[in-house]
Amino acid sequence: MPKAFPKEFRNDVVAVARRGEAPISRIAKDFGVSESCLQRWLKIADVEDGIKPGVTQADAAELREAKKRIRLLEQENEILRRAAAYLSQASPPQMMFPLVLDLAADRIPIAVACRMLGFSKQAFFRWRANPVSQRDWDNAHLTNAAVDLHRDDPAFGYRFISDEIEAESGLRASERRVWRLCSEQRLWSVFSKKRGLNPKAGPPVHDDLVLRDFTATRPDQLWLTDITEHWTDEGKLYLCAIKDIHSNRIVGYSLDSRMTADLAVAALRNAIALRDPVGTTLHSDRGSQFRSRKFVELLRETGITGSMGRVGACADNAAMESFFSLLQKNVLNKRRWHSRQELRLEIVTWIERTYHRRRRQRRLGRLTPIEFEIINSKAAHAA
Structure with a gap:
């Protein structure tokens, strides 16, 4: 494509052509341009100078x-x-x-x-x-781990999740970062006191099969479970106990410094290891530990039938509450406890030595739970 003529050159050619001393064709030939090009330059110049109407540059x-x-x-x-x-x-x-x-x-x-x-x-x-940065990738993995931990135990807040996330998934993150990710996903502990964060109690995962009828005709027919707590100078100690309603024996229990689903799962595993829960019904309240995925899956794996009372109805688990009342009077309220280990040993000693082998109960015919089970076991073998 040929280059355009300089503006100064075009103006000079137009000025010469306007003088009319020679025909347009001669002037175009003398300056080395085509006649049509010179005609166009003249037309543009007339418009620019206002001689003819048109759009200026x-x-x-x-x-x-x-x-x-x-x-x-x-x-x-x-x-x-x-x-x-x-x-x-x-x-x-x-x-x-x-x-x-x-x-x-x-x-x-x-x-x-x-x-x-x-x-x-x-x-x-x-x-x-790079649409997905390394930090976004790490945050996605941390969020997945936090969601899994909270699903397993709804009692976990961001502090417990931060403590467990490295042990469970091998990922490292600061507590503040875990808090931010949990806030984005609205992963709040069910025990959080902040207004507007806690939904109503979750739906029961089992129907109430007991209906306050705390009777059983054979061992391991009906178990009851619940969780209690008590203060020490080191902090709270939690006890999850499982009671066989036939003999009132505590067939499984677990103590820990945190009230998590693992506490309830450990108590149930202890009961399963010591007993033969065939056709057993396990009744509890609607606590998050007993609605957690770990606990429900363990019930399903062992063939235990779950049962669950209503929210805020202590009478739905009254037989278990009566055991905790005895524990409160005979152990927890006796004195001030300086350490969790001290209280733990006292609770275990009272359950195994006093409650099981020394404390006679009128409902059992003035027998202890151990004596009642032994006598009924011999009677069943004799029959």
Whole structure:
């Protein structure tokens, strides 16, 4: 494509042609341009000088700039409209970069979209080169681990999750980071006291099969379970106990410094190891430990039938509450306990030595739970 003639040269040729000293064809030939080109230059010059009507170059440039501004305003309006729709979703997105990709597909310049959305082009191109950063990848794994831990035990808040997450998944994260991820997923402990965070008690995972009828005609027919707590100078100590309603014997128990699903699972495993729970029904309240996935799966694996009372109805588990009342009077309220280990040994000693082998119960015919089981076992073998 030939280069354009300089503006000064064009003006000189037009000036010579306007003098009329020679025909247009002769002047065009003398200056080395075509006749049609010279005619066009003359026409443009007449318009620019106001001799003939038409659009001057200044007006044309201004019109082009106006069209450019209008097109830019239309693009900015479209960006704002799309951004409002993008952010009004039920779950608002965490970043705006994907919106820039959608706008670019509709022929809206990336530079305009980034400027209107408030970030630099460099940030967008870095994201496009690596959409999932290493931190986002780590956060996704941490979130999955936190969700699994909270599902296993709804009593876990972010502090317990932070403690367990490294042991369970091998991932390391600060407590603050775990708190942020749990807050985003609304993983709150069921014992949290913050207003508006706690939903109502969850639905029972089992029907109430006992209906306050605490009787059994044979061993391991009906078990009851619950959790109690007591203060020491080191903090709280929690006891989960399982009671066989036939002999009132505590067939399994577990003590720990934290009231988690593992506490209830450990007590149930101890009971299963010592007894033969065939056709056994295990009744509890609607505590989160007894609704946890670990506990329910253990019931299913061992063939134990679950039963669950109502929320806030202590009478639905009254026979278990009576045992905890005896424990409170005979052990917990005796004196101040300085350490968890000290209280733990006292509870275990009272259950195994006093309650099982020395404390006679009128419902059992003035026999201890151990004596009652031995006598009935001999009678069953004799029969």
